[in-house]
Amino acid sequence: MTGEARNPSSDEQPLDGLTVLDASRVLVGPFCTMQLGDLGADVIKVERPDGGDQTRGWHPPTYGEESAYYVSINRNKRSVTLNLASEDGREVFRDLASEADVLVENFRVGKMEEWGLDYSTLKERNPDLVYCSLSGYGEWGPQKDRPAYDIMMQAEGGMMSITGEENGPPVRVGVAIADIGAGMYATQAILAALLYRELGDSGGQKIDVSLLDGQVAWMSYMASNYFATGDPPGRMGSKHPTIAPYQAFETTDGYVVVATASENLWPKFCRALDREDLIDDERFAVNADRVENRSELDQILDDEFAQYSTAEAVARMEEAGVPASRVRDMEEVFDNPQVRARNMQQTVEHPTIGQMKMAGSPMHFSQTPTAIERHPPLLGEHTEEILHEFGYDSETIANLDDRDIIG
Incomplete structure (x- = not known):
């Protein structure tokens, strides 16, 4: 990327020319990198050769032969398989990171440092790298090493204390909003860091986003109500604490x-x-x-x-x-003429499924529109293509394959 002004054409996107190395899996990271892909970034999804992203195996339901969960958050990406448990695999990863603009990862805290893939190490070869780490509790604090799942974060961050019927049991929000919320914060932070990099000579920087922090921030006026009164708000069903009816x-x-x-x-x-x-x-x-x-x-x-x-x-x-x-169900949502008019239901061609329906992007631009240009990739679908682009010859790629580094 450069800070030079340009006159965009109708087929350009905001993040054209940006390379994102996606070492994340499950939901929070893939949701973040899907947004960057929707905005035009080239997202390279790094997956384990033995099964890839865990969500590939989260079924039923399936969309054709693919996990419906996996395809929902992995469009506009290319997949490369890479065995990061091996030093040779990690060295290939360092080569990819040396030319990337952004790296996103959500391994357990300390794992990337253990592998020699932490920000301090990678910035030596690529000082312009924006490195975003996602975790349940963040990279410091007494709980940083605890495992985290969305339902835990909704509970610990206060969301479940205000969700559900009055005098009833706590209820989790029906989608994994702790992951989705943190993924949105990560996208915002990455874009801000890229802008800061482009406007000056500061280079890249490290970003730390946690699911717990995101849930606490989302308490917004509920937190303010507590600060104002000293009384923790409770569950009210669909009612609003300060508006009636x-x-x-x-x-x-x-x-x-x-x-x-x-x-x-x-x-x-x-x-x-x-x-x-x-x-x-x-x-x-x-x-x-x-x-x-x-x-x-x-x-x-x-x-x-x-x-x-x-x-x-x-x-x-x-x-x-x-x-x-x-209250509309999913069928009614996607039959809504307003939803259709806003292109919030789109299709993309998939190599095994054919025409695949997907929810569209909610980001609408007057000059550089978002687009679904790539289907959710098959496992390792682009491994050879990507390695060739990063300077690996066919013989080296075949050698990596023979040693189970890439497949």
Whole structure:
């Protein structure tokens, strides 16, 4: 990359020319590097020869013969198999890292240093390298060596203390948001480090992102509520701690979600339910009153919504100008005309599956659009291609293969 201005063409992408060496697996790292790949970076996914990324084996369900989990987070990458347990394999990795712009890894804390693949070692050959390490608890602190999984991070970071029904058991969010959140923070940090590198003569730097830190940061206003009051917030189901009504209500055939998020919506909401009497009820006059008298209001509204089907309730709210929606499942999500209009369902050609549907990228640019240009790679699909690009001749590659360094 250079800091020179350029006039982008319609087929250029923001990170064209950037090389990312992806030594991560499972979710947090691959989610981060998929975003970089969507933005145009050449992402080289380094995998173990004996099975590759663990998520390749996480099935059912499968998409054709591929793990549905694996394909969801590994598009726009090329796969090279490399045995990092061997010194020869690690030396090949050092060669790749010497020409990369970014390295992403999520091995246990200390493993890359043990292998001689840590930032201090690799920056000697490549001082411009942006090196991002991802872990459960971070690289320092009394818990840095603990194993970590998403459900643990949702529990330790506070998310499960505020998720679930009131007086009910704690509930994990349905997707692995600790991994996804940390992956998003990692992408932001990498892009910031690249910008800093390009704007000056500072070279690369080391980035440390942890799942726990990400969950703590995501507590946002819940953390602020605690700091302000000294009382830890609890579980409230779909309700909002400082807005009412802002929640799901049960109908005759499902649920409707309503967001009465400003004072001017409250009269509209009441009229939509033919309950104009509530507008001037002193218990519910302003939002602070509605929050304070939430239990009484909930009982009234539960009874009202129980009279309508979900479609009827949504229609009444929308006609009155009150934000509302039914709770959509995946089929309904991808049938949504707005989702389709925004290209959030795309297809890519896969060598064994054929046309593969995928969720699109939410990043939309006016001049340098994101694109799905590569299918989630087969294990080692690009090993020879990549090694040739990095100066390895056919004889050397064959020798590495014979010794199980690359296959």
